[in-house]
Amino acid sequence: MSASAIQTVPTPLTGEQAETMAQRQIKKHHVAIVLLHWFNAISWLLELSTGAGLIVSPYYRFAPMWYLQMMEGIFGSRANMLRFHIAVGLTWTIVFLVYAIFGFRHYLRIEVLQHEIGLDRDDVQWLKVRTLLLFNRTKDPLPPQGAYNAGQKLFALLVYAMIPLIMLTGLTTSFHWFGTAIVAWAIIFHFFAVGMVVSGLMIHIYMGAVFPEEKPAFYSMITGTVDELYAYRHHFKWWRAVKIQEETWRDALRFKEAAEMPCTEERPDSKSSGNETPC
Amino acid sequence: MPRYAMVIDQERCVGCQSCAVACKSEWDVPNGSARTKVRQTGTVGHFPKLSTSFYVSQCNHCDRPTCVPACPTGATYQDENGVVRVNRDLCIGCCSCVAACPYGARYINAAIGKVDKCDFCASRLGRGLQPACVATCPARAKIFGDLEDSSSDVFRFVYCGAAKRMETANIAIGPNVYYAGKAEHALLALASFAPVPPRITAPGKVWGSFLNKFVYLVVGATFLGQAVAFFHQLSTGEKQFEE
Numbered sequence: 001m002s003a004s005a006i007q008t009v010p011t012p013l014t015g016e017q018a019e020t021m022a023q024r025q026i027k028k029h030h031v032a033i034v035l036l037h038w039f040n041a042i043s044w045l046l047e048l049s050t051g052a053g054l055i056v057s058p059y060y061r062f063a064p065m066w067y068l069q070m071m072e073g074i075f076g077s078r079a080n081m082l083r084f085h086i087a088v089g090l091t092w093t094i095v096f097l098v099y100a101i102f103g104f105r106h107y108l109r110i111e112v113l114q115h116e117i118g119l120d121r122d123d124v125q126w127l128k129v130r131t132l133l134l135f136n137r138t139k140d141p142l143p144p145q146g147a148y149n150a151g152q153k154l155f156a157l158l159v160y161a162m163i164p165l166i167m168l169t170g171l172t173t174s175f176h177w178f179g180t181a182i183v184a185w186a187i188i189f190h191f192f193a194v195g196m197v198v199s200g201l202m203i204h205i206y207m208g209a210v211f212p213e214e215k216p217a218f219y220s221m222i223t224g225t226v227d228e229l230y231a232y233r234h235h236f237k238w239w240r241a242v243k244i245q246e247e248t249w250r251d252a253l254r255f256k257e258a259a260e261m262p263c264t265e266e267r268p269d270s271k272s273s274g275n276e277t278p279c
Numbered sequence: 280m281p282r283y284a285m286v287i288d289q290e291r292c293v294g295c296q297s298c299a300v301a302c303k304s305e306w307d308v309p310n311g312s313a314r315t316k317v318r319q320t321g322t323v324g325h326f327p328k329l330s331t332s333f334y335v336s337q338c339n340h341c342d343r344p345t346c347v348p349a350c351p352t353g354a355t356y357q358d359e360n361g362v363v364r365v366n367r368d369l370c371i372g373c374c375s376c377v378a379a380c381p382y383g384a385r386y387i388n389a390a391i392g393k394v395d396k397c398d399f400c401a402s403r404l405g406r407g408l409q410p411a412c413v414a415t416c417p418a419r420a421k422i423f424g425d426l427e428d429s430s431s432d433v434f435r436f437v438y439c440g441a442a443k444r445m446e447t448a449n450i451a452i453g454p455n456v457y458y459a460g461k462a463e464h465a466l467l468a469l470a471s472f473a474p475v476p477p478r479i480t481a482p483g484k485v486w487g488s489f490l491n492k493f494v495y496l497v498v499g500a501t502f503l504g505q506a507v508a509f510f511h512q513l514s515t516g517e518k519q520f521e522e
Contacts, residue, residue: 191490
């Protein structure tokens with residue numbers, strides 16, 4: 001099969017095909033992304049638990065009293081908890097800044113972002129069908145998706161909008177930047193932005209860790225790979241792109257082999273003779 | 280547990296500012312700010328029977344402080360002995376408490392970017408000393424003590440005398456700085472420096488009026504949605520092999 005022969009729409013697979021595809025793993029996430037994901041997850045766990053424990057004012061509080069007392073007990077004092085909250089938040093901010101600077105070419109260029117978080121027509125349809133499917137209200141198939149499905153893209157959009165806000169408001173309140181009036185607004189927007197991410201985070205965790213059909217996506221965040229069958233069924237457009245890359249690479253190899261064949265046969269000692277590029 | 284209060288005898292106060300100076304030097308209060316202020320009220324009556332008074336204002340350590348709930352980080356809190364204090368480690372200097380205080384007792388310390396106010400010299404109390412302003416007052420116009428102790432001077436002034444709280448019909452949050460002396464002095468002070476209604480800052484209003492509801496709604500709705508999906512998943516069960 002050559003690159004041009006790869007199917008453009010998903011077709012039903014035979015049992016044998018499906019089984020072979022289920023055995024083959026294809027790379028989805030770079031090891032840096034896997035590490036960053038879990039660093040991010042741990043940071044969020046720590047920041048959310050201490051953040052909730054820090055808001056004690058009756059006007060803003062949402063955690064129950066026993067939780068506030070428990071957290072204060074763990075850290076000894078709320079001042080310690082705040083120091084910890086700021087330390088973890090700062091580390092998290094710095095790591096992401098480093099990621100943004102060094103990973104810019106790979107992950108954050110406009111073309112990459114467009115491809116990763118830009119919604120196309122299939123994505124809009126996917127969102128509709130996916131929601132109806134959750135509540136068993138449709139029999140339509142899900143439209144083919146790229147490396148990230150529309151739900152993941154929406155979550156990414158939300159996160160890309162809120163993360164800079166969380167970092168900036170966090171830094172502002174921690175270090176009293178820009179004076180009193182700005183600090184007062186910053187803390188409010190810190191609460192707001194975290195609330196928005198939490199709402200998306202609940203769906204993100206449910207879909208990743210609990211929802212049965214997306215289980216391979218969860219494991220891909222550990223191994224970095226997914227099986228080809230999952231890719232074919234859930235991320236067809238991405239599967240196709242990977243396949244095209246693979247076949248192009250294979251075609252190139254074949255071409256190279258074919259081109260090199262006669263030379264080696266005719267002159268087995270071509271290297272020693274110094275004539276290295278006879279073809 | 281003691282319940283600290285202060286009585287300011289307006290008949291004895293001569294407006295010498297000693298308490299303000301003592302407070303400033305004790306707490307390194309920057310220029311232009313004050314934890315304790317001595318201000319002259321207006322005059323009333325007709326010459327030659329004129330009357331004036333001095334109003335010494337500071338944090339009142341109210342029974343129902345409006346500054347405590349206004350603080351988003353919980354930096355402002357009330358000790359069990361009734362003293363309202365600020366934990367500088369937690370303060371972010373957002374000014375919410377400054378707006379919430381009806382007595383204008385708080386200020387932002389520009390040097391540290393955090394709020395500051397009278398705490399009845401808590402560190403001196405811990406060492407068994409009187410607050411600096413009380414110890415300094417040459418006229419003994421400031422009396423400090425424990426309202427739970429029936430032998431204390433403040434107890435006598437507050438429960439046996441006619442010491443008054445600086446309260447109006449609308450703003451009655453139980454201030455624990457009392458004013459003794461002639462009734463007209465207290466009235467004069469109240470007329471000139473009446474407590475103002477506690478204000479909520481614009482960010483606080485935005486949060487309290489709709490932003491908090493919006494956040495709770497969004498988080499609640501997504502939680503509910505996925506809970507429904509989860510129970511649907513539990514009721515249908517999982518398949519070993521995808522179709």
